[in-house]
Amino acid sequence: MIDLSFLEKFTNGNTSKMKRYITMYLSTAPEIFERMNENIAQENWSDLAINAHSIKPQTDFMGIKSLKNILIEIEDAVKNEEYESLKVLYQKAYEIHKKSEILLNDKQKQL
């Protein structure tokens, strides 16, 4: 689910840098998902798209491709006004986020 090969290459294997980046991701991602959850509850689709958009590059750096793809689907669904699919897409994104969070925490401990 996570592929840290980009981060390894980017840091030239510098584990302290990798840990710092993973820590930053783990400290910001939950906030963004919390905001997305509020957006879903309030049916605030435009803010949902903005929040999905803002976390997308970070998931790319952490190599969480499946999450990045769902965030793109959320953005596209808002753009195409396909609002009925958003709750399911968000739930899928949240589940991947929670699983990847555990894996990143484990990886961080190993570094």
Add this chain to the structure above:
Amino acid sequence: MSNQNPKVFIVDDEPLLSEMLTDYLLDHHPNLDITSFPTGEDCLKNLNENPAIIVLDYHLNSKEKDAANGLDILKEIKRKNRDIPVIMLSSQESYTKAAQTIGVGAIHYVIKGQEAFEEIQKLIEANI
């Protein structure tokens, strides 16, 4: 690069990207003087420091709803000093947005992602 310690402004509300970009640029050019700002307003307040180049995110209001977006900040930078090169950053592959920012005076529109770091580094090398 002609300047000894060129000043680079990075304007992005995502701390991870700002941090990674700063590290990447300093790894390649340790003489760069890099400052990061989470909002465009903060960047504008410091424009009198005459940055050699600005890397500016298009979407600057994901956290601060009242913050100005990158396009408005770009317009303001260009109104104050047309000569500062500005690289626009976005995670959205949009020809319209790219054309819009180039039309206002950005030198390039870079898509955020794994390739963005090298692309920005090359653009900085070519423009300062």
